[in-house]
Amino acid sequence: MTTPSRPTPRAAMITPRNIRLQLRNGDWVVGGVYLSDGQALAPYVGSRKAGWLNVVQARWASEGVVHMHAVVQADDILWVTTTDSQIRVAPIAAAANAREVDILLEDGTRLHGKVQVANKQRLSDFLSSCGRFLPVLGAARPHGGEQYGDLALNAECVKAVRDGRLLAWGAESDSPGKAEWGGLRRAEEFDPSEAIDEPGSAGR
Numbered sequence: 001m002t003t004p005s006r007p008t009p010r011a012a013m014i015t016p017r018n019i020r021l022q023l024r025n026g027d028w029v030v031g032g033v034y035l036s037d038g039q040a041l042a043p044y045v046g047s048r049k050a051g052w053l054n055v056v057q058a059r060w061a062s063e064g065v066v067h068m069h070a071v072v073q074a075d076d077i078l079w080v081t082t083t084d085s086q087i088r089v090a091p092i093a094a095a096a097n098a099r100e101v102d103i104l105l106e107d108g109t110r111l112h113g114k115v116q117v118a119n120k121q122r123l124s125d126f127l128s129s130c131g132r133f134l135p136v137l138g139a140a141r142p143h144g145g146e147q148y149g150d151l152a153l154n155a156e157c158v159k160a161v162r163d164g165r166l167l168a169w170g171a172e173s174d175s176p177g178k179a180e181w182g183g184l185r186r187a188e189e190f191d192p193s194e195a196i197d198e199p200g201s202a203g204r
Helices: 039-047 121-128
Strands: 015-025 028-033 052-059 067-072 077-081 096-105 111-117 133-140 147-154 158-163 165-167 179-181
Touching: 015 052, 028 067, 039 077, 039 133, 052 111, 077 133, 096 133, 111 121, 121 133, 121 158, 133 165
Parallel strands: none
Antiparallel strands: 015 028, 015 077, 028 052, 052 067, 077 147, 096 111, 096 158, 111 133, 133 147, 165 179
16 A cells, blocks of 8 residues: 655745846845746736736845745836846747847836847837736946846836937938947937927028
C-alpha cells in the first residue's frame, strides 16, 4: 500500500520573481510575483483580475517593514521593473523593430526608450495592442538622466508617445545631420520662432 503524496505548495513549485513597483504617488514597493517561465512582465501586470496584483514579501519604501503578502491595485502603479535578467517586459515578437520613442507622462516627466514595433505596424496600433501596460526598453530620463532599464509603463499615465528622433523645420527625414534622438533641437539648428508667424505678419 502506497502512501498518498502531499500536494506541493505553490511557493515550492514557482519561485517568486523580484520586481519593483514605482507608484503614482511617488512611493515604491519591492517584492515578488509568481511568473511562469517565459511570461512577459507587461502583459502579466496588465491582465490581473480586476486590476489586483499579488505581491509577496512586499516592502513599501515609506514604511520599511515587510508584509508577507499584499495586493496592489494596478491603477496606482506608474511602472514596474525587475532585476531578474530572465524576465522580459515584452513578449517575443517575430520581425519586430526597435523604435526610439519620447514619452510624456501626466506629471510632466519625460522618458526616452524603445518599443518593439512589428514591420509596417503603426505606432498607434502597437500602443493599442499593448493593453494597460506598455513595454518600454532601456527607459531613461533625457540628456543623460537617470537610467531605469526595461519597464512596464502604465498607459493611463501617458499623455503622448512621440518619435524619438526630431527633425529641424522643413528638413527631410533622410537628411544626415538633421535629426537628433530625443530632447530639444539645438538653437543653432532649429529656432521654433521661425516656424510660427508673428501676429499680423501675414501678407507682409
